[in-house]
Amino acid sequence: MTSPLLSVSDLRVSFQTDAGVARAVDGVSFTVSAGETVGIVGESGCGKTLTALSLLRLIPSGGKLAPSSRVEFEGADMLSIPERELRAVRGRRMAMIFQEPMTALNPVLTVGDQVAEVVRVHTKRSRSEAWALAVAMLARVGIPDAAARAAQYPHELSGGMRQRVMIAMALVLEPALVIADEPTTALDVTIQAQILELLRELRERIGMAVLLITHDLGVVAEMASRVLVMYAGEVVEEAPVESLFAQPIHPYTEGLLAAVPSLALASQTTQERLRTIPGTVPPPTAWPSGCRFRDRCEHAWERCATDAPALVQVQPAHRVRCHLVQEPERRRT
Amino acid sequence: MLSRPKRAHSSRVVARLLQSLFVVWAAATAAFVLMRLAPGDPYTTRIDVPANERAQWSAQRGFDQPIPVQYVKWLRNLAVGDFGQSSYFKRPVLDVLRDVLPRTLLLMSLALTASVLLGMAIGAWQGTRVGTTGDSLLSTGSLLAYSVPEFWLGILLVQLFAQSLGWLPASGMVSTEYEYLPLSARIVDRLRHLVLPLTALTLLGTSLFARFQRSSMRDAWNEPFVQTARAKGLTERGVRWHAWRTALVPVVTMFGLMFPSLLGGAVFVESIFSWPGMGHTAVLAVNARDYNLAVAAVIVGSVMTVSGSLLADVLQRAVDPRTAA
Numbered sequence: 001m002t003s004p005l006l007s008v009s010d011l012r013v014s015f016q017t018d019a020g021v022a023r024a025v026d027g028v029s030f031t032v033s034a035g036e037t038v039g040i041v042g043e044s045g046c047g048k049t050l051t052a053l054s055l056l057r058l059i060p061s062g063g064k065l066a067p068s069s070r071v072e073f074e075g076a077d078m079l080s081i082p083e084r085e086l087r088a089v090r091g092r093r094m095a096m097i098f099q100e101p102m103t104a105l106n107p108v109l110t111v112g113d114q115v116a117e118v119v120r121v122h123t124k125r126s127r128s129e130a131w132a133l134a135v136a137m138l139a140r141v142g143i144p145d146a147a148a149r150a151a152q153y154p155h156e157l158s159g160g161m162r163q164r165v166m167i168a169m170a171l172v173l174e175p176a177l178v179i180a181d182e183p184t185t186a187l188d189v190t191i192q193a194q195i196l197e198l199l200r201e202l203r204e205r206i207g208m209a210v211l212l213i214t215h216d217l218g219v220v221a222e223m224a225s226r227v228l229v230m231y232a233g234e235v236v237e238e239a240p241v242e243s244l245f246a247q248p249i250h251p252y253t254e255g256l257l258a259a260v261p262s263l264a265l266a267s268q269t270t271q272e273r274l275r276t277i278p279g280t281v282p283p284p285t286a287w288p289s290g291c292r293f294r295d296r297c298e299h300a301w302e303r304c305a306t307d308a309p310a311l312v313q314v315q316p317a318h319r320v321r322c323h324l325v326q327e328p329e330r331r332r333t
Numbered sequence: 334m335l336s337r338p339k340r341a342h343s344s345r346v347v348a349r350l351l352q353s354l355f356v357v358w359a360a361a362t363a364a365f366v367l368m369r370l371a372p373g374d375p376y377t378t379r380i381d382v383p384a385n386e387r388a389q390w391s392a393q394r395g396f397d398q399p400i401p402v403q404y405v406k407w408l409r410n411l412a413v414g415d416f417g418q419s420s421y422f423k424r425p426v427l428d429v430l431r432d433v434l435p436r437t438l439l440l441m442s443l444a445l446t447a448s449v450l451l452g453m454a455i456g457a458w459q460g461t462r463v464g465t466t467g468d469s470l471l472s473t474g475s476l477l478a479y480s481v482p483e484f485w486l487g488i489l490l491v492q493l494f495a496q497s498l499g500w501l502p503a504s505g506m507v508s509t510e511y512e513y514l515p516l517s518a519r520i521v522d523r524l525r526h527l528v529l530p531l532t533a534l535t536l537l538g539t540s541l542f543a544r545f546q547r548s549s550m551r552d553a554w555n556e557p558f559v560q561t562a563r564a565k566g567l568t569e570r571g572v573r574w575h576a577w578r579t580a581l582v583p584v585v586t587m588f589g590l591m592f593p594s595l596l597g598g599a600v601f602v603e604s605i606f607s608w609p610g611m612g613h614t615a616v617l618a619v620n621a622r623d624y625n626l627a628v629a630a631v632i633v634g635s636v637m638t639v640s641g642s643l644l645a646d647v648l649q650r651a652v653d654p655r656t657a658a
Contacts (some may be wrong), residue, residue: 053560056564058560058563058564087566087567087568088566089566090563090564090565090566091564091565091566091567092566095564095565096561096564098557098560098561098564100557103556103557103558104557104558104560104561105558105561106558106561106562106575106578106579107558107579107654107655108578108579108582108652108653108654108655109575109578110654117565117567118565118566121565121566121567121571122566153654153655155654155655166561169561169565
């Protein structure tokens with residue numbers, strides 16, 4: 001088997017805060033193969049966005065990477081290569097689609113300029129060639145009358161159109177990997193489906209890999225082939241999408257799946273209430289000892305408080321961080 | 334859809350111009366009335382002349398008539414471009430303005446240009462380094478320069494560079510021997526006279542622009558699109574340009590509004606450095622109860638104020654597509 005496109009190992013990012021050291025990302029490892037779509041799921045504050053930003057070495061100021069962290073992409077160590085080489089990767093080989101198309105676009109530059117800029121920065125194409133390419137890309141992401149739209153400013157476009165511009169900006173140079181950080185969260189439901197459909201279509205045509213960051217399991221089910229579930233800065237479960245949905249093992253994953261409303265549920269005559277996971281994510285300055293989920297876990301016993309579970313393999317592609325793997329009889333039904 | 338905003342735009346322009354005209358008229362009227370209500374008249378200071386003769390001069394100029402009568406006459410003359418006679422300079426007011434206004438505009442435009450360029454450079458540099466030692470030092474410096482009254486700063490500069498060190502002339506636009514100097518020496522002489530008043534005005538303006546640019550740059554620097562720019566693979570310079578381009582909007586507005594306030598600053602600075610410009614002349618005119626000249630000075634000031642705010646509007650539309658309709 002060839003080496004994966006992206007290989008992340010023991011990624012740790014911490015922040016010094018007034019309340020102590022916040023270990024926002026704490027030992028995350030995973031790989032993404034060429035052309036593959038991997039989803040990272042978790043509640044806000046679990047470290048998924050920071051993980052994504054770290055891949056492009058875009059850690060917010062104050063964030064500290066642990067020396068053991070490795071992010072290897074196309075054979076280069078993203079965390080240690082010189083700025084110059086890093087810039088050559090950003091936007092060209094690895095691109096990012098941000099969550100808020102409203103604020104992630106520069107309000108005083110035309111959308112065409114903002115797409116063309118990527119071309120201009122990374123290639124030797126002339127201004128007019130870059131513009132032509134930008135217009136073509138805007139048309140490709142489904143913006144009607146792209147030539148005229150390219151000369152407009154972000155505030156003149158709708159939210160869905162803006163997100164299409166973001167996608168055009170990320171994909172104009174056909175990168176090998178696209179990180180999509182909550183690409184549909186800020187959009188109306190009807191627009192969400194369109195954007196997902198567009199991403200799927202472009203993924204097939206360009207053959208790129210996608211790292212999809214989301215809190216929405218529905219989006220993951222539609223897009224990803226493999227899923228990482230993150231909780232409190234750690235990966236707690238990793239599995240192919242089918243087995244994750246069919247047989248989740250970690251109680252947190254179970255909770256997430258149970259918290260998704262479904263039409264089947266709604267149509268039942270016995271109105272079963274939508275389940276929620278009690279409690280909230282603990283602050284990153286004070287992760288609980290042992291298992292970080294134990295305070296919210298219905299199965300937790302003494303061992304969970306003293307002994308931090310390791311990520312163990314249960315099936316060839318299925319890994320879980322839970323003591324229930326060794327002691328399944330502790331599971332309460 | 335395209336024609337409607339355009340029509341709205343042009344009617345807004347007309348409205349703005351009418352509004353500006355009204356402001357100038359109101360300021361001029363207020364100045365006219367206030368000047369005449371102030372004790373004395375243009376000839377009060379001529380104590381060498383018998384009182385009855387002074388009264389006769391006043392009557393000749395119509396200054397003994399009721400204020401409304403004088404006002405209507407003055408307005409009628411103004412409508413045909415006649416600003417009247419300056420009693421102090423004994424020349425038409427327009428001639429006096431033609432002499433002094435360019436001197437102020439020279440000082441102001443140099444000071445404004447230097448202030449804008451320096452202030453934007455310093456502020457933009459600070460805005461991306463908020464909280465660092467360099468930023469704190471510059472912030473303290475600009476706060477100091479900003480809070481010091483300009484006349485005090487002027488006096489300090491004169492004390493230090495003109496009186497104690499003797500490096501630069503303390504006052505005037507040229508030396509007394511200017512007429513006898515060769516061309517190259519004339520240029521040097523003019524520049525040497527410019528240094529101190531220009532420094533006083535520029536220090537003030539720079540601190541103001543720097544403070545403005547710093548805060549707008551700091552805000553822009555934290556916007557998500559800065560991260561987008563970085564993720565696109567731009568150099569740090571390119572990323573800063575992205576932020577600066579949006580941080581420009583409030584500074585450009587400030588530029589227009591600073592226009593008249595530099596004139597206000599020039600009133601003090603010109604008096605201290607005896608710079609024979611508009612500000613200096615305005616002070617002279619008020620003290621000498623030179624009615625026509627004083628009111629004309631107010632008109633010049635208010636025209637500059639309204640054109641400054643018009644300019645701010647135009648510039649803002651040029652740099653911010655969100656306001657351009």
